[in-house]
Amino acid sequence: MAHNAAGRRIRKRRLKADINVVPYIDVMLVLLIIFMVTAPLLNLGVDIELPQTNAKPIEQKKEPVVVSVDPEGHLFLTLQGAEQEALSAEQLSAKVGAFVQSNPDVPVFIQGDRKANYEVVIDAMVLLQNAGVPKVGLMSQPGEAIQR
Incomplete structure (x- = not known):
């Protein structure tokens, strides 16, 4: 052991x-x-601008089911080339649900008038999805692309 001067x-x-x-x-x-x-805040409020172009028509093998919405919000149904008929939401849901159940591959489109309330068109989409339609498409008229 080491000792210092003081011991x-x-x-x-x-x-x-x-x-x-x-x-x-x-x-x-x-x-x-x-x-x-901060992670949940990163996904909120993303501003995007969708492109505006002329879409080519979709070629279908089967005649589609078309649900039309007029400017007043009334619903109309056209089943594979038949006459267009006015229906209530419940009648439309029952009729389209039964038709799609027997023909699962038939395309279903919504044709909304440009002056129709957007909420009515979305409600029609939800109504069709609740009736058992797996995919709902939106129809539009061909137009000129927006030049930038």
Whole structure:
């Protein structure tokens, strides 16, 4: 053992080989909370501008089922080339549901008037999906592409 001039023992300090991880854990938890709060905010409010073009018509093997919405919000049904008939929402749902169940591959489209309320067109889409229609398409008139 080593002694100093006063006769006291000198202790050699042992080196500590451990890493103190408590500050790192604190930093990690703070970062975790920050990312948990900000991650949902990153997906909200994304502004996109969809392209405007002339779409080519879809070629169908079967005659489609067409649900029309007039400017007043009334619903009309045309089943594979038959006469167009005015129906209530319940009648439309029952008729289209039964027809699509017997013909599952038939295409179903909604033809909304340009002056029709957008909410009525969306309600018609939801009505058709609740009736068992797997895919609903929207019809439009061909027009000129917007020049930029």
